[in-house]
Amino acid sequence: xxxxxxxxxxxxxxxxxxxxxxxxxxxxxxxxxxxxxxxxxxxxxxxxxxxxxxxxxxxxxxxxxxxxxxxxxxxxxxxxxxxxxxxxxxxxxxxxxxxxxxxxxxxxxxxxxxxxxxxxxxxxxxxxxxxxxxxxxxxxxxxxxxxxxxxxxxxxxxxxxxxxxxxxxxxxxxxxxxxxxxxxxxxxxxxxxxxxxxxxxxxxxxxxxxxxxxxxxxxxxxxxxxxxxxxxxxxxxxxxxxxxxxxxxxxxxxxxxxxxxxxxxxxxxxxxxxxxxxxxxxxxxxxxxxxxxxxxxxxxxxxxxxxxxxxxxxxxxxxxxxxxxxxxxxxxxxxxxxxx
Amino acid sequence: xxxxxxxxxxxxxxxxxxxxxxxxxxxxxxxxxxxxxxxxxxxxxxxxxxxxxxxxxxxxxxxxxxxxxxxxxxxxxxxxxxxxxxxxxxxxxxxxxxxxxxxxxxxxxxxxxxxxxxxxxxxxxxxxxxxxxxxxxxxxxxxxxxxxxxxxxxxxxxxxxxxxxxxxxxxxxxxxxxxxxxxxxxxxxxxxxxxxxxxxxxxxxxxxxxxxxxxxxxxxxxxxxxxxxxxxxxxxxxxxxxxxxxx
Numbered sequence: 001x002x003x004x005x006x007x008x009x010x011x012x013x014x015x016x017x018x019x020x021x022x023x024x025x026x027x028x029x030x031x032x033x034x035x036x037x038x039x040x041x042x043x044x045x046x047x048x049x050x051x052x053x054x055x056x057x058x059x060x061x062x063x064x065x066x067x068x069x070x071x072x073x074x075x076x077x078x079x080x081x082x083x084x085x086x087x088x089x090x091x092x093x094x095x096x097x098x099x100x101x102x103x104x105x106x107x108x109x110x111x112x113x114x115x116x117x118x119x120x121x122x123x124x125x126x127x128x129x130x131x132x133x134x135x136x137x138x139x140x141x142x143x144x145x146x147x148x149x150x151x152x153x154x155x156x157x158x159x160x161x162x163x164x165x166x167x168x169x170x171x172x173x174x175x176x177x178x179x180x181x182x183x184x185x186x187x188x189x190x191x192x193x194x195x196x197x198x199x200x201x202x203x204x205x206x207x208x209x210x211x212x213x214x215x216x217x218x219x220x221x222x223x224x225x226x227x228x229x230x231x232x233x234x235x236x237x238x239x240x241x242x243x244x245x246x247x248x249x250x251x252x253x254x255x256x257x258x259x260x261x262x263x264x265x266x267x268x269x270x271x272x273x274x275x276x277x278x279x280x281x282x283x284x285x286x287x288x289x290x291x292x293x294x295x296x297x298x299x300x301x302x303x304x305x306x307x308x309x310x311x312x313x314x315x316x317x318x319x320x321x322x323x324x325x326x327x328x329x330x331x332x333x334x335x336x337x338x339x340x
Numbered sequence: 341x342x343x344x345x346x347x348x349x350x351x352x353x354x355x356x357x358x359x360x361x362x363x364x365x366x367x368x369x370x371x372x373x374x375x376x377x378x379x380x381x382x383x384x385x386x387x388x389x390x391x392x393x394x395x396x397x398x399x400x401x402x403x404x405x406x407x408x409x410x411x412x413x414x415x416x417x418x419x420x421x422x423x424x425x426x427x428x429x430x431x432x433x434x435x436x437x438x439x440x441x442x443x444x445x446x447x448x449x450x451x452x453x454x455x456x457x458x459x460x461x462x463x464x465x466x467x468x469x470x471x472x473x474x475x476x477x478x479x480x481x482x483x484x485x486x487x488x489x490x491x492x493x494x495x496x497x498x499x500x501x502x503x504x505x506x507x508x509x510x511x512x513x514x515x516x517x518x519x520x521x522x523x524x525x526x527x528x529x530x531x532x533x534x535x536x537x538x539x540x541x542x543x544x545x546x547x548x549x550x551x552x553x554x555x556x557x558x559x560x561x562x563x564x565x566x567x568x569x570x571x572x573x574x575x576x577x578x579x580x581x582x583x584x585x586x587x
Contacts, residue, residue, distance in 0.1 A: 191455065193457065194455060194456055194457040194458065195441075195442070195453070195454060195455065195456050195457070195458065196454050196455050198434065198438050198441060198442040199442060199454070201431065201433065201434050201438070201442075202431050202434070202442045204433070205430075205431035205432050205433050205434060206429050206430070206431055206432075208393075208413075208429070209425070209429040209430070209431070210431075210442075211412075211413045211414045211417070212391060212393075212413055212414075212417055212422070212423055212425075212429075213414075213417055213422065213442075213443050213498070213499075213502055214414050214415075214417030214418040214422070214445075214446055214447070214502065215414060215442070215446060216414060216446070216449065217414065219451075219454070220454065223451075223454065272433070331435075331480050332435070332480060332481055332482060332485075333480055333481070334477050334478055334480070334481065
């Protein structure tokens with residue numbers, strides 16, 4: 001397979017990167033977070049045509065669930081988050097790692113359960129109504145989490161400290177996220193190739209028609225949301241520990257940053273394609289880091305301009321533009337019956 | 341021949357406008373039935389009612405004896421009652437083959453079936469049907485890049501792919517050039533004869549409906565005006581008056 005060799009080479013580069021650029025390990029780990037954001041968003045926004053601004057909710061739920069499990073397995077959670085506490089909580093290596101593994105899984109499952117519940121209620125909305133509804137979801141989640149004392153309420157929560165004995169925290173999570181990204185990519189590619197992918201595309205192109213042809217559209221939409229939620233929920237816990245502090249509105253349920261970025265990255269790269277979100281996330285993240293480093297003070301203006309340029313000049317994204325330019329390369333051609 | 345579809349005194353109003361008033365009709369298995377009537381006479385509303393696109397106000401719709409008037413669109417389609425649209429609806433950003441594959445029957449689809457690949461015989465069947473409507477050469481093109489007439493043919497092929505028992509066609513020849521119309525009539529007849537698909541057709545083109553249908557119903561102002569064999573309906577003075585606007 002021609003594509004296989006390329007993928008293996010790319011994976012080798014990805015594995016080598018933190019060793020080649022040890023000073024950029026944190027940025028690289030966040031780059032993978034961005035790739036996962038864009039990829040999971042694209043299942044709704046790109047493949048299914050549902051512009052969700054609420055996917056960040058699953059990320060935040062995963063983050064809180066992971067910390068709750070990780071702490072809760074060793075100490076009472078209410079003591080851990082008690083205001084003004086002077087008690088010191090230390091985790092042994094085993095306690096930390098076991099908690100992290102179980103916590104991430106719990107995060108994924110909690111996110112899936114939430115997606116299944118919310119999906120039944122909100123996936124009936126279409127077009128702009130769905131976008132607005134999910135936007136509210138992200139903001140509401142932040143406010144709700146900010147009002148629950150046992151998870152730290154508005155003052156946030158500090159996840160367990162990453163133990164020194166496992167080396168660099170950034171490198172550790174880089175590889176955790178790399179494994180998740182590869183797993184997500186392979187899963188999505190497999191899903192998009194069969195009935196599932198075409199059903200999502202059919203819903204995107206004409207949902208009424210899909211229904212008139214007997215497709216169980218609600219089921220497909222809900223399952224797709226659960227798949228996205230699973231990966232976001234799994235990742236959330238890791239990101240919490242990598243950052244080292246969880247604020248309900250700015251880290252966990254950051255609708256204004258992560259929630260919007262995932263949309264932009266997928267659109268920039270080309271939504272509805274498998275590589276588009278990956279490319280979009282890389283380009284976006286690199287530009288953002290450059291702006292924050294070299295244009296400090298004007299970084300948000302530069303980012304805003306970048307977004308305008310994306311929307312105006314690349315409405316179909318990088319991959320979409322390439323595909324429109326050379327449709328034959330993507331198999332869009334007239335075939336004569338004799339030629340087969 | 342058994343009765344496949346039975347519309348029993350169906351009434352449907354849009355606000356104050358009564359689009360269908362106590363309409364009753366029957367479609368027998370294996371037949372080709374036509375539905376004609378002037379613009380705004382309630383033909384498409386009746387199709388929508390039958391397919392569950394909107395709830396009806398009164399009456400009953402039975403498909404193979406089962407009342408389907410409260411079922412959802414997709415549940416009705418899975419029972420073998422499929423429609424095409426007057427405005428022609430295809431999945432524009434997908435290739436013709438993909439349009440066909442996703443239209444494959446999904447009657448007993450379980451959770452795991454959602455993740456299945458398409459079996460080889462389904463792909464062959466899709467190719468056969470595209471050949472049948474003459475779109476085989478274009479099968480790798482995006483459906484949205486097809487001409488209007490070709491889209492109609494694709495939508496028809498998609499409907500056949502779904503293996504319906506009863507196919508409701510809403511103006512299958514509207515906007516299609518005369519040459520293509522003849523081949524479409526031929527294909528509709530063949531689908532009926534060879535594949536055993538019962539057809540219920542809305543059509544404005546009198547030449548088409550006379551050539552196609554064995555029984556015709558005529559609606560006017562939301563009410564059933566006349567019914568019978570094509571020749572009889574065409575000669576019916578009330579039908580002529582309705583079309584020419586006499587009252």
